[in-house]
Amino acid sequence: MSRIITLHSFTKIQRYGFESTQFYRARIARYLGVDYLHILTNPQVRPDWKVVLKKLGFLEKELICVPHSFSDIGHDSLSVKPETLNLSDSDTVELTADGFVSSLTLGDGSGRYYYTSGPFLFEDFKAKELRWFHKDGNLALEGRFINPFKEPSPVSLFYPEYIFRKDGVIYSEEDLLVKFLVDIAQDTDLIIRDQQSIPKPSLWRYMENTGKNYYEVIHSNVLMNMSHANLRKKNKYLVASEELTESLQTKGYHSTFLAPMFSEKLGELRHIGPVRDYCLVGHMGEIKNVGLVIEAFIELYKKGSNVEITFYGGSETRIQELRNQYDIPPTIHLRGVVDNVPYNLHQCYLSASYTELFANACVEALSHGLLALLSDVDIAHRFYAEQSSAITLFRTKEELIEKIEEMEQVDFCKSNAENIALASHYSLETVAQIYRKLLDRNF
Numbered sequence: 123m124s125r126i127i128t129l130h131s132f133t134k135i136q137r138y139g140f141e142s143t144q145f146y147r148a149r150i151a152r153y154l155g156v157d158y159l160h161i162l163t164n165p166q167v168r169p170d171w172k173v174v175l176k177k178l179g180f181l182e183k184e185l186i187c188v189p190h191s192f193s194d195i196g197h198d199s200l201s202v203k204p205e206t207l208n209l210s211d212s213d214t215v216e217l218t219a220d221g222f223v224s225s226l227t228l229g230d231g232s233g234r235y236y237y238t239s240g241p242f243l244f245e246d247f248k249a250k251e252l253r254w255f256h257k258d259g260n261l262a263l264e265g266r267f268i269n270p271f272k273e274p275s276p277v278s279l280f281y282p283e284y285i286f287r288k289d290g291v292i293y294s295e296e297d298l299l300v301k302f303l304v305d306i307a308q309d310t311d312l313i314i315r316d317q318q319s320i321p322k323p324s325l326w327r328y329m330e331n332t333g334k335n336y337y338e339v340i341h342s343n344v345l346m347n348m349s350h351a352n353l354r355k356k357n358k359y360l361v362a363s364e365e366l367t368e369s370l371q372t373k374g375y376h377s378t379f380l381a382p383m384f385s386e387k388l389g390e391l392r393h394i395g396p397v398r399d400y401c402l403v404g405h406m407g408e409i410k411n412v413g414l415v416i417e418a419f420i421e422l423y424k425k426g427s428n429v430e431i432t433f434y435g436g437s438e439t440r441i442q443e444l445r446n447q448y449d450i451p452p453t454i455h456l457r458g459v460v461d462n463v464p465y466n467l468h469q470c471y472l473s474a475s476y477t478e479l480f481a482n483a484c485v486e487a488l489s490h491g492l493l494a495l496l497s498d499v500d501i502a503h504r505f506y507a508e509q510s511s512a513i514t515l516f517r518t519k520e521e522l523i524e525k526i527e528e529m530e531q532v533d534f535c536k537s538n539a540e541n542i543a544l545a546s547h548y549s550l551e552t553v554a555q556i557y558r559k560l561l562d563r564n565f
Contacts, residue, residue, distance in 0.1 A: 124561050125157040125308065126150070129299070129315040131164045131283075132175075140316050140341070142482060143362075143382040145179045147314070150384070150554050156561065162187045163299045165252055165265055165284055167245055169216050169224035169236060170200060177461075188295075188302045190243070192263040192288065193254040198238035200224060252284075263288050280321050300328045307334060312561050317341045318359060321352050330356065335563055341382070343477055343501055345369060358565075362480040363501050378565050383482045384553040385545040389491025394469050395535035397493065397526075398429045401468040403483035404475070406436030406444070411474040411497070416448050418522045423451040429530050430455065431472065434463045465490035470529070474522070478502040489545035491538045495525055510540035 128144050144160060151158035160180055166187045168174075175185055182199075190196030200222040204215050212229020226235040236243040244253045252265040268275045269282040277285055277294045286293045293301065307313065311334065315322070318338035329336040340361045344351035353359070353375060360380040361367040370377040404410045412433065419431050432455040436444075441456050450456070463486070465471075471487030471494045478484070481502040484494060488506075496503040498515040507513040514529075516522045528534065559565055 123157060124310045124312065125159055126154075126557065126561070127159045127161060127307075127311050127313045129161050129163055129313065131295075132162045132166070141175065141178055143341075144316065146383045146553075148180055148184060150550070150557050153550060153554055154557060154561075158184050159186060160184050161299075161302075163295055165189045165243075167236070167243070167252065170218050173218075188299055189252075189254065189263060189265060189284070189286065191302060192298075193242045194256045194262070195239050195242045196254065196262075198240075198242075200237060201239045202237050294324075296322050296324050300324050303328065307332075309333065309335075310561075311335060312557070313337070314339060314360065318357070319352055326354075326357065335560070337378075337560070339380075339382075340366070340370075340377070341479060343479055346477070360560075363505070365501050365505055366479065378556070378560070380556055380560075381485075381548045381553050382480050383485065383548065384550045385485060385489035385548050386550065388489055388542050388546060389466070389538065391537070391539050391542065392491060393535050393537050394491075394493050395529070396532055397469045397529040397534065399467070399469045400429070400431040400472045400495070400526075401434065401463070401465065401470075401487070401492075402431060402472050402474075403434045403463050403487070404436070404473070406433070406440045409476050411476055412444070413447075414474045414519050414522070415472060416444065416450070416454060418519050418526070419454050420448065420451055421519075421523060422526060423453050427453075427527070427530065429453065429526055432457055432468065434458070434460055465492055468492060470495055473497060473503070475499065475503070481506070485545050485548060488541040491542055493529075493536060493538060494541065495522070495529070506544060509544050512536055512538055512541045 126147060128147060130140060130144060148158045148160065172182060172185050176182065200218055202223040204217060204223055207223065207226065210229050214227040215223055216225040218224050223237045225237065232248060233244055233246045235241040240257055242255055246253065250266065253261060254263040256262050264287045265284045268279060268285050270279040275285065276292050279294055283295045286298050313334055313336045316339045318340055337358045337360045340359050343366060344353060345366065355374055358376045361370060361377045362380065362382045364379050367377045367379040402412065402415060406412050422429055430453045434457050436458055438458060441458050444456060465487050469492060471484055471492045473484055474497045477499050479501055488494060494513040496507065496513060496515055498504065498517045503515065507515050514525055516525050
């Protein structure tokens with residue numbers, strides 16, 4: 123049976139990033155009736171690591187961590203009860219909601235064990251190494267994080283990452299992935315790596331030599347700096363922008379447009395105004411330029427405006443940084459990560475991003491029937507604004523404030539029809555049809 127496989131290095135526990143797009147991919151696989159595998163190429167050094175991804179919607183059977191797979195219990199269900207452990211008084215046990223042991227931190231400060239059906243991974247605090255074990259206690263794999271810019275590496279590395287030792291042989295993360303794929307990859311698989319920016323010559327060689335159906339995803343505007351894009355003519359790319367896809371094709375690259383999400387139930391057609399409730403959705407990183415939006419709403423509040431904005435997404439640390447940096451007025455709400463963004467509670471989606479290739483959250487908001495107020499940037503924002511008069515662009519903080527003030531006037535009213543029509547271009551069936559062609563190698 124055909125499978126859709128994602129290869130991804132997952133390190134940060136956050137929401138509204140790559141994992142959101144990858145969960146859309148998993149849902150499309152289920153819709154098409156094919157299996158989905160979410161393969162994490164780097165060590166997941168956290169208690170009960172799958173729980174984070176399962177909360178995003180992934181299924182237990184879809185999740186594989188490559189280094190963990192070299193332990194014969196690395197992917198077992200957690201089943202150890204704390205009363206079965208021989209503990210010292212200073213040891214600390216972390217339990218799951220079901221009461222199973224997920225980690226044991228040794229009181230002497232030497233390290234921490236991570237559990238499934240037994241202790242399968244030991245994090246050595248002093249040596250700064252990882253050691254994986256089989257059920258019988260025998261060593262399965264060793265790992266250590268290397269920064270090749272600061273220390274010599276016994277294997278070729280382009281960026282800081284883990285290296286591994288198994289049976290006396292040293293592997294890079296990429297080499298270990300290839301060793302893993304040799305055993306599990308099938309010729310009928312559609313294999314997708316998120317994303318393309320980091321060179322993977324061993325992986326490329328494996329895919330080309332075995333004729334695998336392999337693509338890499340372009341999530342950013344690589345035309346902004348082609349010398350650092352690490353593109354190659356032999357690779358096949360899935361590109362999250364119609365315009366960028368065409369530009370790369372003219373330059374001789376094998377590129378196919380693939381929307382990184384799909385729109386579902388479309389909102390009701392209606393006229394919206396005056397606009398006094400906005401939302402912004404994203405990981406709250408620097409590229410989202412959320413500081414500009416916060417400063418604009420602070421100024422509006424000081425001028426007596428009651429227009430409100432709610433921010434969704436961002437880690438607790440990032441949210442606290444913003445609270446510490448700004449004197450947040452009552453018109454600004456920082457909600458952090460939520461299971462589902464309640465777009466229907468708001469009137470207009472706002473984004474001040476420095477650049478957007480597809481703008482997932484924006485399309486989601488448009489599909490719910492919101493208006494949009496977006497920064498005047500390539501590629502997605504300008505592309506969408508060309509298609510809908512219900513999307514307004516701004517260039518500066520002053521212009522943003524001006525647009526908000528115009529839209530809160532009692533005589534402002536605008537139809538959301540063109541936004542809903544725009545979002546309908548990315549329906550589940552439309553995006554799934556592209557995956558069908560990819561699975562059948564019709565591109």
